[in-house]
Amino acid sequence: MNLKPQGAGKSILNILRNNTVPIMFIIICSICIPISGFSPAYLLNEILTRLGRNAFLILSLLIPIMAGMGLNFGMTLGAMAGELALIFVSDWQIWGIPGVILAMIVSVPFSVVLGFICGKLLNMAKGREMITSYIISFFINGVYQLIVLYLMGSLIPIKHSSIKLPRGYGIRNTVSLLNMRQCIDNLLAIRIGGVKIPALTLLIIALMCLLIVWFRRTKLGQDMRAVGQDMQVARDAGIQVERTRIISIIISTVLAGFGMILYLQNIGNLSTYSAHSQVGMFCIAALLVGGASVDHASIGNVFLGAVLFHLMFIVAPQAGAKITGDSMIGEYFRVFVSYGVITMALIMYEMKKRRQKASIGEQLALAQREGSRHE
Amino acid sequence: MSQNVPLLEMKNIRKDFFGNQVLTDINLTLQEGEVLGLVGENGAGKSTLMKILFGMNVIQETGGYDGTILLDGQPVDFKTPFEALAAGIGMVHQEFSLIPGFTATENILLNREPKKKSVISAVFGERLDVLNRKEMNRKAEAAIDRMGVKIDGTMVIHDMPVGHKQFTEIARELSKDQLKLLILDEPTAVLTEKEAEALLLSIRSMASRGIAVIFITHRLQEILDVCDKVVVMRDGQIVQDVPAKETGVTEITRWMVGRSVDVAGKAEIRDNPDAPVAMSIRRLWVDMPGETVRDVSLDVREGEILGIGGLAGQGKLGIPNGIMGLYDAGGEVMLRGEKIPLNRPRACLNASMAFVSEDRRGVGLLLDETLEWNIAFPAMQIHDKFLKNYLGGLVKWRDEKAIHDITQRYIDDLAIKCTSSKQKAKELSGGNQQKVCLAKAFALEPGFLFVSEPTRGIDVGAKALVLDALRKFNRESGVTIVMISSELEELRQVCDRIAIVSGGRVAGILPATKPAEEFGLLMVSQVK
Numbered sequence: 001m002n003l004k005p006q007g008a009g010k011s012i013l014n015i016l017r018n019n020t021v022p023i024m025f026i027i028i029c030s031i032c033i034p035i036s037g038f039s040p041a042y043l044l045n046e047i048l049t050r051l052g053r054n055a056f057l058i059l060s061l062l063i064p065i066m067a068g069m070g071l072n073f074g075m076t077l078g079a080m081a082g083e084l085a086l087i088f089v090s091d092w093q094i095w096g097i098p099g100v101i102l103a104m105i106v107s108v109p110f111s112v113v114l115g116f117i118c119g120k121l122l123n124m125a126k127g128r129e130m131i132t133s134y135i136i137s138f139f140i141n142g143v144y145q146l147i148v149l150y151l152m153g154s155l156i157p158i159k160h161s162s163i164k165l166p167r168g169y170g171i172r173n174t175v176s177l178l179n180m181r182q183c184i185d186n187l188l189a190i191r192i193g194g195v196k197i198p199a200l201t202l203l204i205i206a207l208m209c210l211l212i213v214w215f216r217r218t219k220l221g222q223d224m225r226a227v228g229q230d231m232q233v234a235r236d237a238g239i240q241v242e243r244t245r246i247i248s249i250i251i252s253t254v255l256a257g258f259g260m261i262l263y264l265q266n267i268g269n270l271s272t273y274s275a276h277s278q279v280g281m282f283c284i285a286a287l288l289v290g291g292a293s294v295d296h297a298s299i300g301n302v303f304l305g306a307v308l309f310h311l312m313f314i315v316a317p318q319a320g321a322k323i324t325g326d327s328m329i330g331e332y333f334r335v336f337v338s339y340g341v342i343t344m345a346l347i348m349y350e351m352k353k354r355r356q357k358a359s360i361g362e363q364l365a366l367a368q369r370e371g372s373r374h375e
Numbered sequence: 376m377s378q379n380v381p382l383l384e385m386k387n388i389r390k391d392f393f394g395n396q397v398l399t400d401i402n403l404t405l406q407e408g409e410v411l412g413l414v415g416e417n418g419a420g421k422s423t424l425m426k427i428l429f430g431m432n433v434i435q436e437t438g439g440y441d442g443t444i445l446l447d448g449q450p451v452d453f454k455t456p457f458e459a460l461a462a463g464i465g466m467v468h469q470e471f472s473l474i475p476g477f478t479a480t481e482n483i484l485l486n487r488e489p490k491k492k493s494v495i496s497a498v499f500g501e502r503l504d505v506l507n508r509k510e511m512n513r514k515a516e517a518a519i520d521r522m523g524v525k526i527d528g529t530m531v532i533h534d535m536p537v538g539h540k541q542f543t544e545i546a547r548e549l550s551k552d553q554l555k556l557l558i559l560d561e562p563t564a565v566l567t568e569k570e571a572e573a574l575l576l577s578i579r580s581m582a583s584r585g586i587a588v589i590f591i592t593h594r595l596q597e598i599l600d601v602c603d604k605v606v607v608m609r610d611g612q613i614v615q616d617v618p619a620k621e622t623g624v625t626e627i628t629r630w631m632v633g634r635s636v637d638v639a640g641k642a643e644i645r646d647n648p649d650a651p652v653a654m655s656i657r658r659l660w661v662d663m664p665g666e667t668v669r670d671v672s673l674d675v676r677e678g679e680i681l682g683i684g685g686l687a688g689q690g691k692l693g694i695p696n697g698i699m700g701l702y703d704a705g706g707e708v709m710l711r712g713e714k715i716p717l718n719r720p721r722a723c724l725n726a727s728m729a730f731v732s733e734d735r736r737g738v739g740l741l742l743d744e745t746l747e748w749n750i751a752f753p754a755m756q757i758h759d760k761f762l763k764n765y766l767g768g769l770v771k772w773r774d775e776k777a778i779h780d781i782t783q784r785y786i787d788d789l790a791i792k793c794t795s796s797k798q799k800a801k802e803l804s805g806g807n808q809q810k811v812c813l814a815k816a817f818a819l820e821p822g823f824l825f826v827s828e829p830t831r832g833i834d835v836g837a838k839a840l841v842l843d844a845l846r847k848f849n850r851e852s853g854v855t856i857v858m859i860s861s862e863l864e865e866l867r868q869v870c871d872r873i874a875i876v877s878g879g880r881v882a883g884i885l886p887a888t889k890p891a892e893e894f895g896l897l898m899v900s901q902v903k
């Protein structure tokens with residue numbers, strides 16, 4: 001067929017168009033890496049550490065996207081639940097791996113309650129999940145601060161003065177998690193030529209990926225995909241749409257809670273009032289950098305995104321400092337790029353929808369032309 | 376089983392929507408394995424009848440129905456479609472009810488997937504059962520085989536041609552083991568000729584397996600080809616119930632459109648072939664979902680009222696919506712020798728065209744504003760009317776008095792029932808809202824007016840007033856009007872000429888004086 005070469009050209013163009021963001025990041029990174037002058041071993045080390053730190057959190061975003069609820073800033077609620085659990089566990093002085101596991105268990109009820117509230121609210125704002133969940137996260141942040149700043153130590157018993165504010169109630173700005181710092185990362189860690197591979201953490205992440213793959217094949221996963229694509233059709237087929245959506249948010253919140261605990265055990269301290277504040281945004285930006293969109297995200301997007309996003313954060317400040325002589329440029333860059341990527345991904349999503357719509361018109365015009373040729 | 380008990384019996388079914396009688400004393404019987412063709416114009420009550428049978432929510436929400444339905448001799452009263460499904464009734468709707476990103480197999484077994492138990496699902500509940508893909512494929516294949524039309528179970532819906540989507544829906548119904556009665560609501564409307572033939576064959580094979588089929592279509596030849604009996608509905612009543620062998624297309628058409636009462640007081644019809652062309656439309660296509668226009672060429676003569684009729688979904692609504700720029704369109708439209716750019720509503724309005732939309736609550740009215748605002752707003756925006764200029768036009772103030780006066784004039788002229796010209800538009804009844812829409816268009820003093828479905832959803836009295844107002848506006852101001860309506864009788868009362876649209880193309884243009892049967896034949900003709 002003579003249309004083929006044109007079709008092939010178009011498909012390359014489509015690949016480029018659909019992957020603009022990852023391609024852009026690959027270009028930026030490949031320019032910045034030589035300028036920054038970091039050694040490959042250093043970069044690999046950093047990337048593995050950050051992948052272990054963040055991948056779980058980013059994975060928690062996948063299930064709501066599958067259920068058609070877009071990029072879920074509600075994961076911040078899970079992060080808060082994880083922090084609450086860590087505060088309790090460090091007050092109980094349970095350290096090391098038992099502490100991490102206990103914190104995960106304690107975080108579940110908090111996550112479930114918060115996820116349920118978030119899911120209920122999002123069901124009232126169908127089609128506007130992203131902005132609604134963003135605002136909900138601010139609202140729940142207020143509740144979290146009330147609990148941590150005023151109720152803990154007064155109503156909720158907190159024994160240890162090391163985490164309490166000197167006034168007798170409220171939690172200090174920073175809670176030290178030194179006793180559980182990197183306990184999972186260091187267990188079973190493998191060192192190859194100066195590169196530390198946190199094998200257990202990566203194993204946990206791999207298990208999590210398997211869990212998501214398995215989940216997609218369950219009845220619930222299938223229902224979520226159906227609900228995500230067409231709520232009305234799913235409802236007509238007898239699927240409980242609202243319930244399914246709430247479940248997807250609860251799962252995401254619980255996983256985000258686990259993810260936050262893994263993240264903080266790697267960092268080694270908890271900034272009580274700000275640790276969760278930008279975690280949602282950075283995770284979403286990372287996922288988008290990996291080539292995901294509002295309605296489609298895969299496990300591959302998670303890893304590609306985490307690697308590219310962090311690679312840029314490692315090399316860009318150094319490259320920026322080398323060029324401008326100002327090291328602050330890095331932090332500025334981080335926030336600027338995150339918001340920029342999210343904005344761009346949202347606009348591109350809308351443009352894609354519009355292009356699809358315009359193509360129907362093209363088809364009609366084409367059918368007309370072909371019709372007239374036959375006459 | 377005894378031959379005497381029919382599979383389905385509907386007795387004295389009556390239904391009204393808020394006092395508006397849409398079904399009167401419907402009696403219907405259907406034997407096992409029988410194919411029944413149900414025909415009638417839009418609004419004849421076919422869909423309502425099927426909605427009652429299928430237990431659709433809208434029936435319950437509007438006060439239920441009267442009469443009895445017997446299935447296998449047992450009285451049934453379905454409150455939801457799920458109850459109807461459980462009792463063995465399946466329905467394929469006009470709009471596709473498919474998940475676009477799923478394969479045919481996944482859609483056929485949507486929410487009825489065979490599953491495998493596991494340890495996790497034993498703990499967390501059966502929704503965590505893993506889908507049994509092998510069994511799914513087997514069941515879907517079996518359903519596709521029963522249908523007799525080959526479709527690819529692994530193909531994703533949005534890559535499919537429309538015909539295959541239709542077959543996927545049918546296969547979904549066939550995959551239900553309890554299926555006894557299948558309702559097909561215009562299944563062939565989107566099919567190519569070949570696909571339609573395949574479907575008719577598969578209907579026959581379903582019937583031979585004992586499944587009864589109710590087949591709704593506007594393609595009358597299909598009814599004669601495949602059905603055992605034909606039921607013709609008109610104005611909420613069954614006017615004919617005959618074996619398919621004993622009738623023909625012309626006869627059915629006459630039953631469908633023939634009115635028992637002749638229309639009184641028909642306006643004088645002017646058919647003036649020498650009048651200059653006001654608007655010429657060439658090769659218009661419009662992407663309006665559900666009302667796609669494929670290839671329309673049409674000349675509207677100066678000073679006439681041109682009616683555009685046709686069955687729902689054939690594209691008649693797409694014509695004004697496309698020309699006025701509300702949906703994507705292509706082709707060429709000339710108004711009095713000047714080219715009208717498409718996809719730019721403002722350009723149409725500047726060219727002194729006006730449009731009374733069929734969607735009066737969505738597009739037509741500012742529901743939360745007063746009548747004054749509704750009537751004067753477009754004229755103010757587009758033609759700078761009702762404005763007082765100060766400082767040489769730098770500051771423009773609304774001329775409240777002029778706005779009040781014009782509103783009052785239209786309230787009197789069109790007999791709009793309201794408490795005052797300051798009442799909010801949403802507080803008016805449907806008929807009066809429609810009159811406000813007309814007043815709004817009249818206040819623009821257009822040179823060319825599109826009116827779409829002006830009498831949809833309003834009662835008989837208001838209908839007559841609205842139609843009178845339109846005719847008066849045309850005859851007195853000489854404004855050319857194109858009126859789109861699903862009701863042929865209404866078009867024949869008001870219009871000078873009537874174009875019938877079918878399959879997204881103009882099937883023919885006839886003077887309004889021609890008998891209804893001729894229009895009916897055009898409506899069901901498929902222009903290919």
